[in-house]
Amino acid sequence: MAKILIVDDSSAQLYSMSKLMKGQGHEVVVAENGEAAITMAKAELPDLILMDVVMPGISGFQATRQLSRDAQTKDIPIIFVTSKNQETDRIWGMRQGGADYITKPVNEKELLNAVKNTLAVA
Numbered sequence: 001m002a003k004i005l006i007v008d009d010s011s012a013q014l015y016s017m018s019k020l021m022k023g024q025g026h027e028v029v030v031a032e033n034g035e036a037a038i039t040m041a042k043a044e045l046p047d048l049i050l051m052d053v054v055m056p057g058i059s060g061f062q063a064t065r066q067l068s069r070d071a072q073t074k075d076i077p078i079i080f081v082t083s084k085n086q087e088t089d090r091i092w093g094m095r096q097g098g099a100d101y102i103t104k105p106v107n108e109k110e111l112l113n114a115v116k117n118t119l120a121v122a
Helices: 011-023 034-044 060-069 087-095 108-121
Strands: 003-007 027-031 048-051 078-082 100-103
Touching: 003 011, 003 034, 011 027, 011 108, 027 034, 034 048, 034 060, 048 060, 048 108, 060 078, 060 087, 078 087, 078 108, 087 100, 100 108
Parallel strands: 003 027, 003 048, 048 078, 078 100
Antiparallel strands: none
16 A cells, blocks of 8 residues: 655644554554655655645645655645635645645545545556
C-alpha cells in the first residue's frame, strides 16, 4: 500500500485520519504544521500528502506551493483536507498544486475515494 503524509495542527484530526488510513493498510507519517510537512515530505518522499490549510506558520497553501515547485517533491500528489469550504478556497488550493480538495468535517467514504483515485492516477 501507499505511504501517506498527514499534515494537520489538530491532534484529533491526525489521530482519526491516521487510524482511517492505517485501517486501509497504508503506512502513515505525520506533521503538525506546514514547515514540518515540507521537511517530512523531503525526508520520507510519501506517495500522497493529506494537507490541512489553516495552520500556524506556513499555511497548507504555502507548503503545497513550495512542494509543487521543488524538483524532489513536485510529483507527490496533495489532497487538501480543510475546514475552508468556500469555492474560492477550493480554486486557490487547486492552483497551488492540489490534486483534490475535501472539506471538514471529513466524510470518510469521500476521503477514501479521493485517496484511492489520486493514488491510481499518480
